[in-house]
Amino acid sequence: MHVLGIQNRDATRETLERVVDRVVDRLSREGRIGVVRYDATIADGTHATHDSTTLGGDVTYDLGADGDWTASGTGLSVGDALDRLAPTCEFAVVVGVSRLRYPTIHVGSDGEPDADDAGTVLATVDSPAELESDALVTALAEAEPHRTLESLVARVKREPTADRSGAIATFTGRVRAKDDDDDAPTEYLEFEKYDEVADERMAALERDLEARAGVFAVELYHRTGVVETGEDIVFVVVLAGHREEAFRTVEDGINRLKDEVPLFKKEVTVEDEFWVHDRP
Amino acid sequence: MTTEWKLFADLAERAGDKHVTVDASAGDTVGDALEELLDGRSELTERVQTDDGELRSQINVLRNGTNVLVEEEGLETELEAGDELALFPPVSGGCCSQ
Numbered sequence: 001m002h003v004l005g006i007q008n009r010d011a012t013r014e015t016l017e018r019v020v021d022r023v024v025d026r027l028s029r030e031g032r033i034g035v036v037r038y039d040a041t042i043a044d045g046t047h048a049t050h051d052s053t054t055l056g057g058d059v060t061y062d063l064g065a066d067g068d069w070t071a072s073g074t075g076l077s078v079g080d081a082l083d084r085l086a087p088t089c090e091f092a093v094v095v096g097v098s099r100l101r102y103p104t105i106h107v108g109s110d111g112e113p114d115a116d117d118a119g120t121v122l123a124t125v126d127s128p129a130e131l132e133s134d135a136l137v138t139a140l141a142e143a144e145p146h147r148t149l150e151s152l153v154a155r156v157k158r159e160p161t162a163d164r165s166g167a168i169a170t171f172t173g174r175v176r177a178k179d180d181d182d183d184a185p186t187e188y189l190e191f192e193k194y195d196e197v198a199d200e201r202m203a204a205l206e207r208d209l210e211a212r213a214g215v216f217a218v219e220l221y222h223r224t225g226v227v228e229t230g231e232d233i234v235f236v237v238v239l240a241g242h243r244e245e246a247f248r249t250v251e252d253g254i255n256r257l258k259d260e261v262p263l264f265k266k267e268v269t270v271e272d273e274f275w276v277h278d279r280p
Numbered sequence: 281m282t283t284e285w286k287l288f289a290d291l292a293e294r295a296g297d298k299h300v301t302v303d304a305s306a307g308d309t310v311g312d313a314l315e316e317l318l319d320g321r322s323e324l325t326e327r328v329q330t331d332d333g334e335l336r337s338q339i340n341v342l343r344n345g346t347n348v349l350v351e352e353e354g355l356e357t358e359l360e361a362g363d364e365l366a367l368f369p370p371v372s373g374g375c376c377s378q
Contacts, residue, residue: 192288192289194286194288197342197366262288262340262342262368263371264289264369275289277370
C-alpha cells in the first residue's frame with residue numbers, strides 16, 4: 001500500500017476537501033483506496049455530530065447491506081489505522097496529519113516548512129486544478145510502500161497457487177530495547193540502503209527461494225530510515241505446500257537477506273550512537 | 281571522463297559525502313578510481329586500507345552492483361564508461377560473499 005499525506009497549509013476547508021476528492025478519485029482508478037482523516041473533535045469514540053447512541057464504547061461497527069459499514073471506537077492511532085488498511089488497500093490518503101514519513105501534498109502555501117516533516121513534498125497546490133494527477137500516481141508508486149506482516153500474508157494468499165498451499169510461515173524482525181539487563185536501552189535504529197542494488201538482490205533472492213520445490217511465493221520486506229524500539233523492521237513470508245519447506249525457507253530467507261542485501265544499521269541508544277558493524 | 285562513487289554508513293561520514301565524483305574513466309582500473317577517492321581523505325583511507333596500503337578484508341567494493349573482489353578482477357578490474365562504483369562496510373552478516 002502506498003500512502004499519501006495531504007496537509008492544509010493555509011487554504012480554506014473547502015479547497016482542501018476539493019483537493020482530497022480529486023486525489024481520491026484519481027487513485028481509486030488504480031486500486032482500492034483507504035482514507036484516514038484526523039479530526040480533533042472526535043472524542044470518547046464518537047463523533048461530535050454523530051447521533052450514535054453508543055457513548056464511550058470501545059469499538060462499534062454499524063453494518064449495512066452488501067458489507068457496507070461505519071465504525072467508531074477508541075485507542076486507534078494514525079499508524080494503527082494505516083496498518084489495518086494495508087492488507088486490502090493499494091493506496092491510503094491521510095488528511096490533516098503533520099510529521100508523516102510519507103510523501104505529502106501541501107494545499108495552500110503557507111511559507112514555513114515544518115522541519116519535522118520526514119516525507120518528501122510531492123506538490124504544493126492552491127486548487128485542485130493545479131494537481132498533476134498522473135505524475136502524482138507515478139511518484140507515489142515509486143515511493144517506499146507501507147507493508148505489514150498482515151498485508152504480506154494477504155498478498156501471498158491472493159496468489160493463483162494459493163489453493164495448493166497448506167502452510168504460510170513468517171518471520172518478523174523488530175527493534176529490541178536491550179539484549180541484556182545491563183545494556184543501555186536502544187531508542188531507535190536507522191537503516192541506510194543501497195537502493196537499486198538492495199532492491200535487485202531482494203528480488204533475486206525471492207525468485208531463488210520461490211524456485212524451491214513446494215514453495216509457491218516468497219515476500220521479503222525491510223524498512224529503511226528510522227525504526228523505533230518495539231517497531232517491526234523486516235518481514236519474511238513464505239507460501240508453501242507443507243510446513244517443512246515453509247519453515248526452512250523462512251529461516252534461509254532471513255539469513256540470506258541479512259548476508260546478501262546491502263543495508264546498514266546505525267543504533268542509537270540513550271547513551272551512544274554507532275554503526276552496528278563497527279562493534280566487535 | 282569521471283566516475284561516481286557511492287559511499288555508505290560510516291564510510292560516507294568519514295568521506296564527508298555520500299557521493300564522490302573522481303577523475304577516472306574507461307580503461308582505468310577500479311584501483312585507480314579508489315586512489316582518486318582516497319586522495320586527501322585520510323580518515324576514509326585509514327578506515328578502508330591497512331598501513332601497507334592494502335584494502336581491508338571487510339570492505340566491499342561493487343561495480344554496477346557486482347562485487348569486484350569476488351566476481352571480477354579485484355582492484356585490477358577495468359572501468360567501462362558510465363560505471364557506478366560503491367564502497368561499503370560489512371552488512372550484518374558480511375554482505376556480498378556469494
